[in-house]
Amino acid sequence: MKSTFTKFCRRRLAAAIATLALGAASTAAIAQDQKKGISDDVVKIGLLLDLSGVLTDIAGQGTATAVQMAIDDFGGKVNGKKIELVFADHNNKADIAAAKAREWFDTAKVDALLDVAGSATALSALEVARLKNKIIVFNGPGTLRITTDLCAPTAIHYAYDTYSLANVTAKAMLKNGGDSWYFLTADYAFGASLQQTATEVIKEAGGKVLGAVKHPTNASDFSSYILQAQSSGAKVIGLANTGADTVNAIKAAQEFGLLKSGKQKLAGLLMFINDIHAIGLPSAQGLLLSEAFYWDLNPETRAWSKRYFEKAKRMPNMIQAGAYSSTMLYLNAIKATGTDDTETVMKKMKATPINDFFAKNGKIRDDGRMVHDMYLFQVKAPNESKSPWDYYKVIGTVPADQAFLPLAKSTCPLVKK
Template sequence: MKRAMTGIFAAALAMSATAALAQGKPALKLGGILDMSGLYADITGTGSETAAKMAVEDFGGEVLGRKVEILAADHLNKADLAASIARDMLDNQGVEMLYDVAASATALAAGEIAKARNKIVMYSGPASIRLSNEACGPYTVHYSYDTFAQANVTGLATVKSGFETWFFLTADYAFGQDLEKDTSNVVVKAGGKVLGSVKHPLNTSDFSSFLLQAQSSKAKVVGLANAGGDTINAIKQAAEFGLTRSGGQKLSPLLAFVTDIDSVGLETAQGLLLAEAFYWDLNDDTRAFSKRFMERVKRPPTAAQASVYSSVLHYLKAVKAAGTTDAAAVMKVMKETPVNDMFARNGKIRDDGRMVHDMYLFEVKKPSESKGRWDYYKLLATIPGSEAFQPLEASRCPLVKK
């Protein structure tokens, strides 16, 4: 009996020591660098932070005996601040992976910091094609959409519909420039013609002079190579100018979200063609996730926010499978494992870091077609990822073997 009790006591001590060791492990910290207060706050912001936390909760809250913590910081749409935040998170706060990194200029800046430290960064909000081309790295993943796919899906469909002459209103930074360039290439390749463009500063409140130039161009399509508040303001002011109704021109927002349509209103936005990587009402899985998200955020998730949930979950599963947080080992598992969840079906991370998945072409409903708030899209086409995204052989990423 004494020997038995001694054995039980020893086993209990061992279990207690193991538990204490697990509790003593540092938390696995994931850091979001987000627009929490600016023109992209509705697209990413607190919604992206919430999506990341939901992914952690659904995963179980810990991995490899370590509690998973979600951090978030506001970059104020300043590239130098984004780089500073990334440096602090990775050097001082023990962050192992950066998520979202909303906006292209800020992502390019923060991404260089992550690359120098061999840390994984998973982009959801930014769209610049440079992130999987010249700025790619062995541990970078461009997860949701990019300027090539947005241009390829929206631009091609618009030209095929007979709207072959274009004029661009372009946000004057990396994202806008890439979006205009990629869309122009699609338009010309499809037989269309670009009549001109004008660049506007980020976070513009008055588009009148830019819209007058677009109006005088007589182009059939005015392509909005911007996003967030800039897209919302441009659409609203274009309606006030009568570009679409009296002028007969068609607006084409090249990166728009369901939250943008809500801000603009169906009366003004009806008929717009737009490409999206995700829509809350697409199928049973998207509806189930979006219902839970809306209980917390009071609005459906954007493609960027849904992408954050998917990317964080994919990362945590890879950490568990790899048995380590080592970036090379985790990235190897992530690239070998297809993404299958409410965001993507058989998604695949390529050598250039591009996560390839289906894209969708939607038309904004008329007010009479909508059943209520957030019921805004009609699905026109599902475009396979192999057709939507830049072909790997055309990649400018130095990691891709030609």
């Protein structure tokens, strides 16, 4: 009995020592991180936006407004150190985006890029962030490559991507009989990615793609593209573009009477509330689209959006809401760890569940994709809208594990197979 009791006591003592050791190690790790402190005694956030081009209405000044709101709501300081925001226009040119990112990281002491508008510009800035070992978060671009073959340990894709958009919208159209497609595709990385992803979804569901036509960004005349789509006989015309290009394509479709016969429908694969506002409900009514956020979803979204409206004089889109949310995640990670060190902050961000007005039970996967629910909306008819910006009807909610590319299919080298 004595021997058994002695062994029991020894085991309990060993367990207690091990627990103390783990606690000490954890405390030591936290202390070590805190010793790193805030570099240059300031937390500097950068944004590379489209302030003068085709994306300016959806990924321009409005994003800067949302990030500044987050900084202000945080009190303008984190752990006693000032938070600064810098932003610039990359003119939708990849070389300018890369050069500005490099300049900011090297000489302006920017700690993190928390958005880059546009896919081609985003990919160029991503490579600079990878080289400089800096945090980069994306809300504006959609290209899936951010979390597949070009994924980086310091990169997060936050609001949406081409897979989630095409997956949700295309499946809804297919369910309603839209089994033949023709694409109007923006001739750059984002458009190609959106068309490819939608094509895969369509073919997997037994549908077919009859063809596609590419158009330059910021195209002034869509008449020839609409005529080609019309003559294809496809039941669905998929708009693999965004911003002003999407608005102009829909207006041209109306002018040419593409939708009057009822034989063809438009599918906006990336549309924002800004686009519906620009088009107007008479032309946009009935469109199906997917988004990660809508200002009138619930009391939380309404409360934040009304504050945003007071500053921007328009309701926010999912890019702007995501930019606020991801900025708060970044600043809270710095507050919790006591440092702006890249590895430490990124580790904390990836370990933190996202529960705010933008996303519930959101989480950042190993490939850098922040997964969350997506929503399928239908644009209201004019007589259904009760107030300005009252544009969407919620058709359905798609859970995160069904909306985004399954991790098992990811080609990201960071994902353990």
